[in-house]
Amino acid sequence: MxxxxxxxxxxxxxxCLALPLIITDRYIQHLLVMSLIFVIFSSxxxxxxxxxxxxxxxxxAFFGIGAYASALLALKLGVSPWIGMFLGGLLAAxxxxxxxxxxxxxxxxxxxxxxxxxxxxxxxxxMNWVDLTRGSLGLYGIPPLPGFWGIxxxxxxxFYYVALAAAAWALFCFRRITRSEFGLSLQAMREDExxxxxxxxxxNRYKLTVFTISAFFGGFAxxxxxxxxxxxSPDMLSLGETFQALTMTMIxxxxxxxxxxxxxxxxTFLSEGLRFVEDAVKMDVRLIIYGGLLIVTILFxxxxxxxxxERWRGRSAGDGEEA
Amino acid sequence: MESLFLQQVVNGxxxxxxxxxxxxxxxxxxxxxxxxxxxxxxxxxxxAYIAVFILAWVPGWFGWVGSLVAALAGVGIxxxxxxxxxxxxxxxxxxxxxxxxxxxxLFFVMENLAQLFFGATPRMLPDPFQGATVDFGxxxxxxxxxxxxxxxxxxxxxxxxxxxxxxxGVAIQATAQNRNAAQLMGININLIYGLxxxxxxxxxxxxxxxxxxIFAIYPTMGAIPTLKAFVVTILGGMGxxxxxxxxxxxxxxxxxxxxxxxxxxxKNAIGFVILILVLLIIPHGLFGRSEE
Amino acid sequence: xxxxxxKHVTKNFGGLTALQDVSFALExxxxxxxIGPNGAGKTTLINILSGAFHxxxxxxxxxxxxxxxxxxxxxxxxxxARTFQVVRIFKRLTVLENVLTAMVxxxxxGPWRLVWGSFFRxxxxxxxxRDACATADGLLASVGxxxxxxxxxxxxxxxxxxxxxxxxxLATRPKVLLxxxxxxxxxxxxxxxxxxxxxxxNEQGISILIIEHVMKVIMDISHRLIVLxxxxxxxxxxxxxxxxxxxxxxxxxxxxGNA
Numbered sequence: 001m002x003x004x005x006x007x008x009x010x011x012x013x014x015x016c017l018a019l020p021l022i023i024t025d026r027y028i029q030h031l032l033v034m035s036l037i038f039v040i041f042s043s044x045x046x047x048x049x050x051x052x053x054x055x056x057x058x059x060x061a062f063f064g065i066g067a068y069a070s071a072l073l074a075l076k077l078g079v080s081p082w083i084g085m086f087l088g089g090l091l092a093a094x095x096x097x098x099x100x101x102x103x104x105x106x107x108x109x110x111x112x113x114x115x116x117x118x119x120x121x122x123x124x125x126x127m128n129w130v131d132l133t134r135g136s137l138g139l140y141g142i143p144p145l146p147g148f149w150g151i152x153x154x155x156x157x158x159f160y161y162v163a164l165a166a167a168a169w170a171l172f173c174f175r176r177i178t179r180s181e182f183g184l185s186l187q188a189m190r191e192d193e194x195x196x197x198x199x200x201x202x203x204n205r206y207k208l209t210v211f212t213i214s215a216f217f218g219g220f221a222x223x224x225x226x227x228x229x230x231x232x233s234p235d236m237l238s239l240g241e242t243f244q245a246l247t248m249t250m251i252x253x254x255x256x257x258x259x260x261x262x263x264x265x266x267x268t269f270l271s272e273g274l275r276f277v278e279d280a281v282k283m284d285v286r287l288i289i290y291g292g293l294l295i296v297t298i299l300f301x302x303x304x305x306x307x308x309x310e311r312w313r314g315r316s317a318g319d320g321e322e323a
Numbered sequence: 324m325e326s327l328f329l330q331q332v333v334n335g336x337x338x339x340x341x342x343x344x345x346x347x348x349x350x351x352x353x354x355x356x357x358x359x360x361x362x363x364x365x366x367x368x369x370x371a372y373i374a375v376f377i378l379a380w381v382p383g384w385f386g387w388v389g390s391l392v393a394a395l396a397g398v399g400i401x402x403x404x405x406x407x408x409x410x411x412x413x414x415x416x417x418x419x420x421x422x423x424x425x426x427x428x429l430f431f432v433m434e435n436l437a438q439l440f441f442g443a444t445p446r447m448l449p450d451p452f453q454g455a456t457v458d459f460g461x462x463x464x465x466x467x468x469x470x471x472x473x474x475x476x477x478x479x480x481x482x483x484x485x486x487x488x489x490x491x492g493v494a495i496q497a498t499a500q501n502r503n504a505a506q507l508m509g510i511n512i513n514l515i516y517g518l519x520x521x522x523x524x525x526x527x528x529x530x531x532x533x534x535x536x537i538f539a540i541y542p543t544m545g546a547i548p549t550l551k552a553f554v555v556t557i558l559g560g561m562g563x564x565x566x567x568x569x570x571x572x573x574x575x576x577x578x579x580x581x582x583x584x585x586x587x588x589x590k591n592a593i594g595f596v597i598l599i600l601v602l603l604i605i606p607h608g609l610f611g612r613s614e615e
Numbered sequence: 616x617x618x619x620x621x622k623h624v625t626k627n628f629g630g631l632t633a634l635q636d637v638s639f640a641l642e643x644x645x646x647x648x649x650i651g652p653n654g655a656g657k658t659t660l661i662n663i664l665s666g667a668f669h670x671x672x673x674x675x676x677x678x679x680x681x682x683x684x685x686x687x688x689x690x691x692x693x694x695x696a697r698t699f700q701v702v703r704i705f706k707r708l709t710v711l712e713n714v715l716t717a718m719v720x721x722x723x724x725g726p727w728r729l730v731w732g733s734f735f736r737x738x739x740x741x742x743x744x745r746d747a748c749a750t751a752d753g754l755l756a757s758v759g760x761x762x763x764x765x766x767x768x769x770x771x772x773x774x775x776x777x778x779x780x781x782x783x784x785l786a787t788r789p790k791v792l793l794x795x796x797x798x799x800x801x802x803x804x805x806x807x808x809x810x811x812x813x814x815x816x817n818e819q820g821i822s823i824l825i826i827e828h829v830m831k832v833i834m835d836i837s838h839r840l841i842v843l844x845x846x847x848x849x850x851x852x853x854x855x856x857x858x859x860x861x862x863x864x865x866x867x868x869x870x871x872g873n874a
Contacts, residue, residue, distance in 0.1 A: 055420050057427070106602060108419035109359035109561070113553045114602060117595030120550070128588040179740035180733030181719040182726055188705045188716045195703030197687040198665060198696070199717040199787050202725065209726040239546070243431060246424060255707075283438055291432035298425045299412055 020160045029156035035268040036163035037225050038248060040170045042260035044217035045245040050255035051178055052210045053190030054103050057242055058115030059218055061099070061122050062092040064237035066219025067226035068126065068133065071142040074227075081145050081227045088223035089216045095122075096215020100208040116239060123237035138233030145227050159228050166224055170217050175257055177213065186210055187255075240287065247290045251297050253306025262305050267293075330462040331583045332576055337468045339575020340475035341533045345548050346555035346567040347479065348526030354499040354562030355519040358410055359419075361426040363527050364549030365433035368542065369401060370394035370528030371535040372437070375446045387451060391474070394528040402524025405429065406517055414516075430549065437542035445539040448532075471536040478529055479568060486564070495519050499562060527552075547591070554594040558601055617676075618643045618822050619664065619695065619791050624673035626659055626846075633659040635846045636673070641791065646813070646823045648837030648854065652867055655843040657826045658700055661793045664824070665697040666690030677791070692721065696789035698780040700796045700826075706769035710760055712742055713768050713779055714751040717786035751786065758782045758812050774805040781812065785821075792816060794825040798832050810835055834858065842866065 020029050045059045070088035073079035079087070102114045126133045133139065145153035145162060153159050177183050189196040189203050197203055226232045235241070245260075248267050253259025271286040278285055297304055303311075349363045374390035381389055409429060413422055452466035486492040498505040498515045506512050527548070534540075534548060555574050559566025574594050582590035617640035626634040634656045641647050649657050662668040664675060666687040675683045682690055691697075705713050719741075722728060733741075741747065755761045758778040763771060768779060777797060784792060798809045806829060813836055817823055827833040833840070833854070840857040842850040844866040850857045857863055 049420070053420070055423060057423075102599065102603060109353075109423060109553070110557060110602060112359070112361070112423050113550070113557060114599055116550065117554075117598055121589075121592045121595055124589055124592050173734075176733045177730060179742070180729060181716075181741050182729035182733060184708070184712055184716045184741055185719060185726070185729070187708055188713075191705035191707055192703045194667065194687075195699070195705065196716075198667075198691060198699070198703070199783060200688045200691040200719075200721055201716075202686070202688040202721070205725045209730065213730065239427075240431070243427060246427070250424065281439060283443075284435065285439070287431040288435040288439070291428040291430070291435070294428035295409065295425055295432070298421050298428070299409070 016164055017161075020157050026156050029160055031268055031272055033156055033160050033163045033228060035265040036160070036167040037221050037228070038244065038264035038268060039167045039261050040217055040221040040224070042245040042248040042252075042264045043170060043174050043257075044214045044221065045242070046249045046254065046256075046260045047174060047178070047214040047217075048210055049246075050249060050259070051183060051190065052186040052207065054207060054211075055108065055112045056099075056103075056115050056211075056214075057112045057239065057246075058099065058117070058119035059214075059245055060237050060239065060241035061115075061119035062096060062215040062218030063222035063225075063241055064119075064122060064126065064232075064234070065092040065095050066222030067232045067236055068139070068222075069219070070223035071139050071226045071232055072132065074143045075139065075141070081143055081223075085220060085223040085227065088226075089220035092219020092222070093212045093216035096211040096213075096218075097208055099215070100211030103207050103211060104204045119237055119239065119242065123234050126234035126237055133234070136234055138231060138235075139226075140231045142226055142230040142232065144230060153227075163224060163228070166220070170220070171257070171261070173217075178257060182206075182209075190255075243287070243290065247294045249304075250294055251304050253304035253309075256303075256306045259304055259306045266305075326461045327583065328580075331579045333462045333464060335576030335579030336572055337464065337472045337575070338537060338579065339572035340472045340479075341530055341537065341571075342548075342551050342555050342575050343568045343571025344475045344478060344533065345527050345530035346552040346559070346571050347482065347564055348523035348530070349552045350556045350559065350562055350564055350567040351495070351499075351526075352520055352523040353556065354564070355495060356410070356414070356516055358520075359423055359426065359553075359561075360410075360429075360523075361423060361549055361553075362405075362429040362433055362545070363524075363552055364547065365430055365437070365545035366398050366402060366524045366527035367531030367534055367548040368433070368437060368540070368545040370398045370531030371448075371540040371544070372441055372446075373397050373528070374448055374532040374535055375540055378449055382449060384451060390532055391529060394532045395525045398528025398531075399521040399525035401528075402521040403517055405524070406520035410520065411513075411516070430545065434543050434545055437545075441542055443542060445541040446535075447539055448535040467536050471533045475530070475533055478526070482526070483564075491515075491518060495522075551594060554598045557598060616643050617641060618678060619824075620676050621660075621664070621670075622674045622676065624660075624663060624670045624675065626656075626663060626668060627671045633846050634663070634670075634843075637843070637846070637848050638673075639841050639848060639851060641822055641824055642839075643822055644817070644820055645838045646817050646825065646836050648833040648840040649824055649826045649843065650828075650833060650840060651843035654845075656846040657843055658795055659846075660843065661697060661795050661824070661826065664690075665695060665793055691787055691789075694788070694790040695793065696784035696787045696791070697793040698777075698784055698795055698797060700799070702776045702780050704768045704771075704776055704779050704783065706767070708768055709742075709765050710755065710763045710768055710771065710779055711748065711751055711765060713783050714754055714786045715742055715747055717783045718747060718751060754782045754786055757785075757815065759808070774801050774808075777801070777809070778812065781816075785816065789821060791822045791824070794823060794827075796826050796828060798827065798829055806832055 020032060023029065041063060045056065048054050048056045066088035069091045070081060070084035073084040073087060074081050099115060099118050103111055106114055127136050147153055151158055153162055185201050185206055189201060189206055193203055222236060248263035249260040252261065252263025274285055274289060301308060345367055349360065352358050352360055373394045377390045377393055378386040409425060413425060450467050455466045456463050457466060457469060486496055494510045494515055495518065498510060498512065551574065555570045556567050559570035577597060578590050578593050581593040620640035622638050624634055624637045637660065651657055663670050666685050666689065670683050674681050677693055677695060682693060752761060755764055758781055760775060760778055760782060763775060768776065771779060781797065798806045801809060810832055813823065837854050839852060840854050841848055842857060842863050849862050849866060850860045
């Protein structure tokens with residue numbers, strides 16, 4: 001079993017590495033990069049909401065903080081984006097800790113609206129602190145990741161490998177964290193907070209910790225996007241951005257490691273597949289589709305694609321035993 | 324100085340009356356069904372567009388009366404459809420998470436469908452008074468805004484009478500207080516759910532029409548009433564109708580004063596700042612919860 | 616020697632007094648039954664002992680330390696574990712994971728140490744850690760749950776979910792176990808099984824305070840009984856003596872009449 005898994009993982013890795021060499025269309029490569037960034041962003045949201053059960057509707061705040069911090073550090077202070085990305089993540093982590101404080105007391109709709117408010121306040125700051133952020137125009141001309149050994153990270157192809165490494169690293173961390181004592185405790189807290197406290201889980205510290213970690217990766221993903229697009233705007237802090245992560249995760253499978261990965265890739269490509277529709281009606285139909293898919297998932301497909309897979313596997317295993 | 328202050332308070336009360344009206348619908352739905360509908364403000368948007376189209380078709384007073392009636396009926400029916408199609412199936416097996424996320428999904432669907440059908444151009448409702456203003460000495464305001472606050476207050480009073488006098492209104496209140504007891508007394512819970520959601524949504528629709536007398540109408544406008552209504556609802560204690568009414572006015576005035584004396588740019592953040600402070604200090608809102 | 620005691624504990628909820636000046640001592644190694652009609656404040660007392668509530672007045676002393684103000688997780692860390700009247704198991708975790716979660720040594724540094732540690736382990740998942748699983752399996756076997764090991768907790772039959780809660784409480788290595796109606800809703804055969812399990816736990820030296828409505832269970836396993844009535848302690852002593860105490864008889868017959 002373990003050997004089989006290793007073979008599959010190896011094949012997957014080779015496929016990921018070879019993919020942009022086989023598909024040389026720059027547009028598809030661009031979509032791959034965007035998918036990978038959203039893999040990190042959605043997975044980090046999943047850590048708070050899927051594993052710990054804390055409905056965070058303000059995750060875009062971390063995305064935006066990471067992006068703006070890293071971009072501004074590079075633009076104003078000349079900090080290397082390689083370092084800036086991590087500093088952006090750390091600043092987002094600090095914000096995550098702050099946002100974790102209300103989460104100690106609030107849940108459900110109260111937490112949802114508070115987290116929306118948090119992101120919304122930051123979006124207004126990004127819109128109105130024109131001297132620093134250039135307001136709704138956004139920041140442009142953000143330096144790309146500096147190259148080395150003659151490699152420049154300005155093309156989709158080279159950036160793909162950066163994003164792939166980042167996503168692999170993030171997923172490795174998420175895998176380790178969620179399957180550890182800590183991750184199990186988070187899930188226990190999600191299932192029953194009082195029950196969790198009765199076995200010694202100090203839920204307050206666990207919540208603050210998971211908000212901090214998740215925010216770090218959210219900010220890191222944002223910084224990655226900033227140095228890829230080299231153009232960011234306050235829209236990165238909007239509810240719509242959180243909604244993307246939420247939909248991707250829900251469709252893939254909330255509270256699973258693979259779910260957000262599947263969801264992010266699927267929806268990134270799907271929304272581009274809708275381009276021709278958008279050209280016909282001259283507007284963005286992406287969010288209609290996202291919203292519709294989300295509702296369908298919640299109503300008819302519990303656990304998303306991973307849930308379907310589990311049920312299908314469970315049934316076929318059951319059939320096997322009977323036969 | 325004195326009159327600027329008073330002027331701001333009056334402006335705040337006028338906007339606040341609309342917040343109250345919209346928030347009352349939201350808090351009613353929460354009180355009875357435990358649904359937090361993040362698409363609530365989009366029902367206001369639909370109501371506002373109903374008014375835009377009717378007033379373009381029938382100008383004048385007939386158009387206004389027609390708009391309010393059509394918004395009440397149209398958004399009410401829309402609410403009923405949403406309740407049956409989306410929230411009813413969730414009611415037996417939902418978690419807070421599922422239900423809230425479903426409503427956020429609905430929010431984005433409605434907002435973007437509106438953009439598809441109505442176009443992104445902002446619209447204004449025509450002023451039946453041709454811009455006439457009234458001067459009260461220390462402050463002045465437009466006739467249209469006087470109409471707005473009187474309508475809002477009028478609707479809220481009518482609602483109070485309905486909830487306290489009418490048979491179904493009393494049944495709604497009883498269900499909000501104790502679902503099981505209400506069921507034992509022979510109240511048809513499904514009927515009450517449908518009615519409450521339709522009524523709550525219709526109030527948002529009416530609020531949307533009045534909102535259009537003050538602000539521009541555009542497809543993505545729903546976000547603001549949704550968020551304001553939530554702030555108001557939580558300040559008032561979720562499910563507490565009186566609390567929502569008062570908090571709506573409080574938020575309106577606080578924003579107006581904050582906009583004038585603190586910062587115009589951050590006017591929309593004021594509600595959230597108050598909300599976060601209140602939630603951290605008194606988690607159940609200024610007026611406590613209606614349920615104990 | 617008393618391991619856990621309350622001194623003049625009173626608990627008010629708004630205007631209601633749930634507990635009034637309750638003092639008692641749980642001796643080391645004993646099983647103490649806590650009985651009383653519905654609404655007597657039994658569960659409130661367990662909530663106070665386990666740190667879920669804090670007393671309005673009075674103190675809770677555990678091994679000489681005042682724990683009245685400690686939060687539930689810290690009380691558990693000291694060595695007091697509990698179960699709930701309505702089970703609070705982690706439904707979407709497996710039976711094994713329910714127990715493993717409770718076994719985690721959380722230490723003083725809190726969650727960060729666990730996060731850090733997760734990057735330095737041999738087995739990549741805690742639920743595959745051999746030593747931890749062996750211990751957990753032992754606990755599951757002791758309550759007869761080993762067959763359900765990899766089942767999701769939500770799929771357990773009711774009686775099994777009650778046992779899982781006991782196993783989970785034991786996994787925190789307690790010195791005192793507070794059981795809130797461990798055999799409610801069980802059939803007679805299952806009740807007997809439950810009694811056997813509780814006895815075995817006690818034989819390992821764990822002191823037990825148990826709330827129970829089923830008189831057969833409580834008379835069978837308790838060394839001593841205390842009786843609460845309207846939040847006040849009205850009797851304490853040997854089961855037989857308490858059972859025949861006229862005050863107790865009156866409380867039950869005059870109150871709910873479910874004795």
